[in-house]
Amino acid sequence: MPTLIRTARTTGILYLGLAIAGALGFLLIRPRLFAADDPSATLANLVQHQSLARAGVAFELLIVVTQALAAVWFHRLFRAADARAASAIAAFGLINAVVILVSAALLATALDIALDPVGDAAATVQVLYLASGNLWGVGGLFFGLWLIPMGTCVLRSNWMPRPLGYLLVGGGIGYLLSAFIGYLAPGAQAVADALVLPATVGEFWMIGYLLTRGVRGHALDQTPPDQQPEATPQTIGSAAD
Template identity: 65%
Template sequence: MATLQRKARMTGLSYLGLAIAGGAGFLAVRPMLFVAGDPQATLANVAGHETLARAGVALELLVVLTQALAAAGFYRLFRAQAPVAAAGIAAFGLVNSTVVLGSAALLATAADTGDAATVQLLYLVSGHLWTAGGIFFGLWLIPMGQAVLSTGWMPRPLGWLLIAGGAGYVLSAFLPEAGFLVVPASIGEFWMVGYLLVRGVRPQKLTPSASSAALAGPSGSSSSVAHQM
């Protein structure tokens, strides 16, 4: 039981890191550098604020790392009770991590380029990669919600909110003007992060097989929690 709660909280920490890095990089730093329709202004921002441009790259790499850790964490947390959903979370999360890695490589190239048209193109392609990655980010919320519903370890409304939010995230990639579609996803994600960090999983909802999985050693036989830690 203690091991399962530890997995939940480590996953919550990774998810929190993902939210902070993504918000700081894509929503804060990028708008300070990229000016749509004005390559010269974008170049001037990147060249004149080199430290900020490098910070943007570092934040995107942090998104890659925390997304991968969160995907692995959710897989470890849910694989015993919801193996299909756990695999879906891991797969979609890792694909999104790979997409953002491509974006980070483009921004790193832009920081070393002195041509305005090239810098503008690299930032444009990076932005489109984030849009494509948003599809997979939405898709990872759907099996996450399914895992919540099937295990009963978190409130059922959270599960349905994650599923609805994931669908909204996918639709928003094709309807960028409909920003309200991502609101359920944002609420569900912060709820999930908070629940993982504060509660972990609900002990009263642990099934005997889940409790056994939390106490099982690497060979599958019963062993102490300390052995896994």
């Protein structure tokens, strides 16, 4: 298998892992533990569902791992097409991984306080969960930012469908706007949610394309030798003839 195709497939697996970890940790587990208007209920949930709370921390750590590795592999994939944009993908992705890492630490601290109370445990746990949620909110800036150079790489390389590139760039801009709207106009949450829909479609399209196709065939002719198909004894023998 050509090196570039293998890199694309690995990137797709990492990106899929990021999507799954995020869905399970943030969208499924967190709402079962965090009661936005009831600190006592949040504390009780953590005490009664310790395993679920620990799983929530573990999934956030998995998000950090897959986000960081996906950022690095996207750089490896696109560096030959646009080195500057590929570096931007890596930089923004790694920053977002650090943001989620801090969120995971806050969730772990909340669980520790719930199991070994200090002071007003309910209030402290609630504040930690609120801080974690706001880290996700502000971290959306960098998740949006990493989609813009990703879409740029798709457009400049022509290794993938151009509509995918435009969708990723537009989705990244939507993510940025959504983060600001979430804080400037809390009552317009429906608008903020709608702005991230193009990004969601673009991300799953990217994941599917990386896993099933990798890159278009002509990309192999445009990449440097270190990303070309690996030599085999048969090809070496043919070259010798």
